[in-house]
Amino acid sequence: MDITLDKNDDQLSAILTVHLTEADYAATVDNKLKDYSKRAQIKGFRPGKVPVGLVRKMYGKSILVEEINGLLGKAVDNYIKENNVRILGEPLPVASDIDFDTQKDFDFKFELGLLPDFELPADQTLNVERHQIGVDEATLQETYDQISRQYGESTNPEASEASDYLYGKLKKADEEGEGRTVLLPINKVKNNVDKFIGVKANDSVTFDLKDAFDGDASAIANFSGLSKDEAANASGEYVLNVEKINRTTKPELDQELFDKVFGKDIITSREEFDEKVRTTVQENYDRESDGLLNRQIVDQMVNNTTIEVPKEFFKKWLVRANKGKLTEEQVEEHYDDYERELKWSMIRNKVVEEQGLKVSNDEIVERTMQKILGQFNMEMTPELQESIRSFADNYLKQENGKNYVDEYEAILAEKVLENLRGKVVVTDKPISAEDFRNQAASQR
Structure with missing residues (x-):
């Protein structure tokens, strides 16, 4: 067996050639044929009495291919390890015409991707920013609102109020189809909020999406399902076909709520609860x-x-x-x-x-x-x-x-x-x- 590695001009790829001669595989193939003849069950022959020549004729090629494939796998792996060849992925066999019926010697080629040496940037030469995020009262209030929605009592009143959510389908006024399902928070609406007060199930509200949220693309994206770019470019009138009103009654700030939010008896007072909420938000x-x-x-x-x-x-x-x-x-x-x-x-x-x-x-x-x-x-x-x-x-x-x-x-x-x-x-x-x-x- 002879193995050679020829690097291409770019030094980033190479061809690995494995040359096999009959001496590399013949003995093993012969032993496998003899062993198979002892175990083969062929009509007309007693077990263990099947001629090796018949087994060779029937199964010799498949045994040869199996043995050569095994030899190739080990040879390529050993060469790469022993020569410390750093490769990308795995060797890729190069297609070639092989005749297992007539050939005694074989050349198998594999394409290799070579990983280059490189140097990391010198220490302290790269600069990155770490955001020190300050948690303000507005952010804390949003967290309390989320807690209220999660643990409060949910109802579906007949008509909407300023703290409710409108659940329904939103689409541009001139579009066909139902539109996309949204949950619109009325308390986030900045302009013409009266349009959203007193709304009932099955009502339709037509409004200027951009104006309603005072051009706040983040607020529009958060409820509408639009991407930030789509929300920033949203213009004209939209229609919200209301299916139901969602209202959540705020839960009492008592031990029952403390246990639901943070676990049994971990928090035992309103002061501890407020501090734990602030700490948790900051940690997040x-x-x-x-x-x-x-x-x-x-x-x-x-x-x-x-x-x-x-x-x-x-x-x-x-x-x-x-x-x-x-x-x-x-x-x-x-x-x-x-x-x-x-x-x-x-x-x-x-x-x-x-x-x-x-x-x-x-x-x-x-x-x-x-x-x-x-x-x-x-x-x-x-x-x-x-x-x-x-x-x-x-x-x-x-x-x-x-x-x-x-x-x-x-x-x-x-x-x-x-x-x-x-x-x-x-x-x-x-x-x-x-x-x-x-x-x-x-x-x-």
Whole structure:
């Protein structure tokens, strides 16, 4: 057996050629034929007495192909590992004319995509902004309104009032069809709000959408289902065909509500409830801010790291690796996104390798336990620990270990971003919750 690697001029792809001679496979094929002749059951012959020549005639070609395929797989894998060839995806077989009936020696070729060496940007040369989000009273009031809608008593009154919601179908006045289902909050209407007061089921309200919400594209998008761009360009009269009025009576701020929102006896007073709401809202915004910061770090690293990708190979590999799911046309259409994901994957792997980042089994189990507690809004106690641990272990074994791998990858990704965060310049930028929401909506 002889294996050669010939790099193309671009140094990003190569052809791996495996040359097999009869000596590489003949002995193994003969042994398999003999073994098969002992086990074969062919009419006219006693078990174990089938002539090897007959078995060769009937099954020799399939056994030969099977043996050669096995040899090729091991040979290619070993060559790549032993020679530390860094490849993209997997080797792609190059089509060729092979005659297993007459040939004794064979040449098999494989196309490889080669991953290049690259350098990460120097430490402290990239700049990102972290939003410091201030939670104002208006944002807190929205949170209390959400709590009221979720835990309050819902009714469908005959006529609408200023704090109600109108449920129905919205469409442009000159459009055909029913329109899209919406839930319009009357208290968000800025102009001509009287049109929405006293409305009953089966009524139709005709109004200027943009004027009603004072041109606030975010408010329009939030209830209408329109994209931010569509909402910004919405103009003219719209019709809302009302199907029902939704009204929610605010719940009492008592222990029953405290327990429903945060768990049994975790909060025991109105003061504690207000503080917990504020803290929870702030923590949620902080997580969103961290998520945005991480996305900025990824973007900065990808945009400022020079990586040459074997494009043509990558395109072919994407189609073959996703056979039946991705076409050549789809790959071409979204190629920039695929290449960006590949570059980030290479950057991430380089950080893991250079920094020696690892994830322990204890970290995976602990993370899973905390997720379970969060889902049930519980806090860890000594009494719960054993049962939650058992639940976590069982979850991680499900899906043939996929859940375990997913948790591993998630923790590793967090460690990579945490490491990179220390290598970029992070500037804090104060911003109100409302401005942050509007900015996030504009980037969707």
